[in-house]
Amino acid sequence: MAEDTAATDQLLARLKPIGYMQGEFSQRQYGDGGAVLAESSGSFKLLRPFFFSWNIRSPDQQLIVANAEYLWHYDIDLQTATRRPVVGNVEASPLQILGGDESALREQYAVTQDSEDTFTLIPSGQAHGFRKLSVTFAADAIKQMDIIDKLGQRVVVDFSGVDTRTRLTSSDFEFTPPSEDVDTFYYDE
Secondary structure, three states: OOOOOHHHHHHHHHHOOOOEEEEEEEEEEEOHHHOEEEEEEEEEEEEOOOEEEEEEEEOOOEEEEEOOOEEEEEEOOOOEEEEEEOOOOOOOOHHHHHHOOHHHHHHHEEEEEOOOOEEEEEEOOOOOOEEEEEEEEEOOEEEEEEEEEOOOOEEEEEEEEEEOOOOOOHHHHOOOOOOOOOEEEEOOO
């Protein structure tokens, strides 16, 4: 388990003023040698501590929505929706971790401060969805996430047009599959 360090305290201090945040993102996945393997873009919303929405518009249309109970993954092109429980799911996304509760951050991650605005999180144990996460701030918002996933691949997410003033509520993160034509899979029943 990670120790309660000054770097963790500094990271939590940077996250504290971010009660809610929304904007655009661009994401790049890199292969060996730094070649770009895939790119995607879209919009996101974050409401601390438990809620996020990741709306991929390009190249494929997908929506990922998390609330305190469930994580939904809706593939618009394939017309499938998957629901998983959030409780006990250690494979949380990096955005969920940054939006999550303080005790989980302190207990499950070793945090280092690389510069005034950049922090690196290394999960304890092998059950997490990534090996390493670096997060960079600009003022009171997250500017970039640099992730090494479980397979050793690098994913860089840049945030733009970030709005930390427009209030979000839990109702902004409700999801219901949009029609009967959508194949729905429940992994919590």
